[in-house]
Amino acid sequence: MKTALITGGLGFVGSYISKDLINNKVVDKVICLDNFASYVDVTNPRYQDYRKFRFDGIMNKIIVERGDAKFYGVVNSIINKYKPNYIFHLASLPLAKIDNLNVEEAFESSVTATSNIIEICSSIKNYKLERFIYTSSSMVYGNFQKNVVNEETNCNPIEIYGTAKLSGEKATQGLSNYYGIPWTIIRPSAVFGPTDMNNRVSQLIVDKALRNEEIDIYGEEEKLDFTYVKNLSLGFVKTATHKNGINQIFNITNGKAHTILEFIKEVEKYIPEIKYKIHERDKSRPVRGTLSNKKIKDHINFKPPYTFEQGIKEYVEYKLNEKKL
Numbered sequence: 001m002k003t004a005l006i007t008g009g010l011g012f013v014g015s016y017i018s019k020d021l022i023n024n025k026v027v028d029k030v031i032c033l034d035n036f037a038s039y040v041d042v043t044n045p046r047y048q049d050y051r052k053f054r055f056d057g058i059m060n061k062i063i064v065e066r067g068d069a070k071f072y073g074v075v076n077s078i079i080n081k082y083k084p085n086y087i088f089h090l091a092s093l094p095l096a097k098i099d100n101l102n103v104e105e106a107f108e109s110s111v112t113a114t115s116n117i118i119e120i121c122s123s124i125k126n127y128k129l130e131r132f133i134y135t136s137s138s139m140v141y142g143n144f145q146k147n148v149v150n151e152e153t154n155c156n157p158i159e160i161y162g163t164a165k166l167s168g169e170k171a172t173q174g175l176s177n178y179y180g181i182p183w184t185i186i187r188p189s190a191v192f193g194p195t196d197m198n199n200r201v202s203q204l205i206v207d208k209a210l211r212n213e214e215i216d217i218y219g220e221e222e223k224l225d226f227t228y229v230k231n232l233s234l235g236f237v238k239t240a241t242h243k244n245g246i247n248q249i250f251n252i253t254n255g256k257a258h259t260i261l262e263f264i265k266e267v268e269k270y271i272p273e274i275k276y277k278i279h280e281r282d283k284s285r286p287v288r289g290t291l292s293n294k295k296i297k298d299h300i301n302f303k304p305p306y307t308f309e310q311g312i313k314e315y316v317e318y319k320l321n322e323k324k325l
């Protein structure tokens, strides 16, 4: 039986990767190691927990294991128990902007957990991991010096999240190369889509538009490479299973940045007369833009199936229909 272990598997991105792994018959079962964390105030009456909807249609193919990926003992027993063919490491503090800095949490999941997983895999006799996939972020680039960055662009993160993610990239490369474990690093950006519940800008736009509330935009020119979650998850799976993905770094993005206002205008096609207010940009955030996805097209022959417009349409339709859930 073929299996994949996804740390942070119950999360937004991890659940879509699970579906793509199962639906594309890459593995028979997905083991989701997750510590059941939340990153927004769950006492807020508006808080909606989408986790119970994330595995619709594949529940019998998922094994949920509760545990923290930063603990050597937990990861050791899970990897020894299942000996997965693939490991996707997504468990991490997933937000750059959180009320306090959570420095230790960021480094524990990005560096400690990453190092533990690789060391454990190398220590098991007669076990050959087909691929270790580390989830990084567009924040590793820091302030974009030009409109478009690619995987060769110098990384210079300016805050903790990006710094921890880049440290995890270095741990992945150094240790995996040392132990001869094939690795792939993925850099996603501004992911959006159904079941996100971390109050990222895309979710706030749609939620506030549905409630007819005013949306705050921090920076009229603020641009992000908004990426539909189904493009990202399929890109993860294609890259993890393609030989040209071995020991490579890939941006998996829409490949064209849009301003927040452009995102709002697209949502407005389905929810008319959205109210918004423009404020000064948040200077603690790096200035970003497009993450080129040419490398994944050239090496893996992967083209994101959804356009920016199609992704937003599907997301808004999901939100419009969710009252029926």
Ligand SMILES: NC(=O)c1ccc[n+]([C@@H]2O[C@H](COP(=O)([O-])OP(=O)(O)OC[C@H]3O[C@@H](n4cnc5c(N)ncnc54)[C@H](O)[C@@H]3O)[C@@H](O)[C@H]2O)c1
Pocket: 007, 008, 009, 010, 011, 012, 013, 014, 033, 034, 035, 036, 037, 038, 039, 067, 068, 069, 070, 089, 090, 091, 092, 093, 094, 095, 109, 113, 135, 136, 137, 138, 187, 188, 189, 190, 191, 192, 198, 200
């Ligand atoms: N969503 C985006 O826009 C985006 C962009 C760039 C990178 N990423 C990265 O993608 C990954 C997944 O993000 P997401 O959007 O799905 O977030 P998410 O919050 O939906 O999922 C993260 C999951 O990881 C779990 N988790 C966190 N720390 C853990 C730990 N130490 N041990 C076990 N489980 C743990 C959480 O309980 C959660 O289920 C993260 O590494 C994040 O940094 C996300």
